[in-house]
């Protein structure tokens with residue numbers, strides 16, 4: 159009924175779709191960031207301290223992931239995981255301002271996306287984390303060992319607390335760019351904000367306004383994330399340094 | 400047979416190489432309780448490597464290291480535990496940058512010796528008092544001068560109550576005006592009976608407390624003896640030459656420490 163409308167504000171008639179799209183984008187982003195961080199930290203530690211056997215494995219993983227397009231990674235994981243995962247959905251229904259809203263948390267496609275985004279991000283986060291680990295002087299780990307601490311304890315209590323503070327400025331690149339990368343999921347039909355915008359555009363032909371609106375949302379989101387991390391960085395500063 | 404005076408540290412024929420580079424070529428010496436041994440020699444002669452071999456942070460290829468009779472080269476010993484009995488003080492301090500002075504000192508007590516937080520803090524404060532830094536306990540390393548940082552480093556080693564402390568050129572990264580306060584602290588702990596191996600070119604310190612001085616060059620002990628031997632009648636030309644150069648190379652700091660007359 160809104161086909162061919164010329165009033166750009168009519169995109170807001172579809173606010174519920176934009177909302178569920180936004181929730182999906184943030185949901186994927188959150189998972190990708192957390193998985194990327196945990197896997198990335200493990201990779202960074204393995205690459206740095208893994209020795210002759212594990213270190214090259216971590217290095218290879220990082221280089222392969224960073225060296226291939228995410229689209230290829232998405233298709234690969236999609237074709238490996240989609241069928242074994244089966245058909246099921248975990249979702250929630252509620253009514254908001256007279257609209258029935260369905261938020262889907264998990265299904266096979268969403269898991270494919272979370273795994274892809276998380277594993278992809280882990281390779282980048284690993285490199286930021288490794289840079290931060292390298293910036294902690296090696297002498298401190300030696301000093302910890304000279305006190306009788308094991309190398310693992312030294313890494314845990316001396317290297318990581320410093321590396322995790324130092325990584326924040328470079329890590330915030332990944333944290334603030336990652337929301338943009340999630341739009342790739344629309345390719346396999348996950349209803350993120352970009353996919354919803356595309357559908358609204360298809361219905362109304364208001365492609366331009368709806369994409370501009372989504373762009374504005376991303377700009378605001380990314381600046382908020384940067385600001386937040388900046389504050390955290392300042393709060394965790396080591397006095398005197 | 401019971402050995403009443405078993406050495407605290409006994410190093411026997413230590414060999415260490417990095418690839419083709421032979422760094423230590425059969426070093427042996429031992430220390431009794433409360434002894435202070437000064438090791439000196441030109442840059443690259445293997446002094447730091449020797450200290451890292453002693454606490455097995457960088458194990459030697461051959462030789463033996465005994466700490467109060469326990470062989471550290473033995474495959475079955477718990478090296479972490481034994482290392483907690485060997486203190487180490489570093490040229491570049493190597494303090495934990497994210498921890499306050501007091502936490503730098505108490506960390507080992509808590510994590511290695513398993514002390515409660517309160518007891519560890521109390522012990523750490525005592526150690527900081529011994530290096531005259533109790534008033535800087537809550538400062539972070541970057542808020543301290545080099546001399547103060549090194550004294551925290553010494554307190555960190557002291558607090559563990561080790562059987563011996565190894566010092567690797569503890570004053571050579573310091574501005575001349577900060578060297579005195581560190582040497583003074585080292586002199587104090589030497590006089591209160593700490594067993595120490597000190598790599599240093601501070602001859603005033605050596606003269607004051609060394610029971611023996613060892614001159615190392617190219618991974619070999621070239622000459623050893625009491626301080627007076629070196630200052631009055633060194634045998635080898637190489638040592639004479641090195642001692643003549645020492646003030647030029649490392650600065651002349653004879654009057655930096657107050658040496659009390661023996662009672």
Ligand SMILES: Nc1ncnc2c1ncn2[C@@H]1O[C@H](COP(=O)(O)OP(=O)(O)OP(=O)(O)O)[C@@H](O)[C@H]1O
Pocket residue numbers: 417420422440441442443444445446447448449
């Ligand atoms: N981890 C290592 N890998 C390779 N070579 C090393 C290593 N550590 C030391 N070396 C080499 O061993 C030799 C002895 O080094 P070491 O640091 O023990 O000398 P040093 O007597 O302490 O010298 P300085 O007075 O300059 O501190 C040097 O040639 C050094 O380059």
Ligand SMILES: [Mg+2]
Pocket residue numbers: 446447448567568
């Ligand atoms: Mg050295």
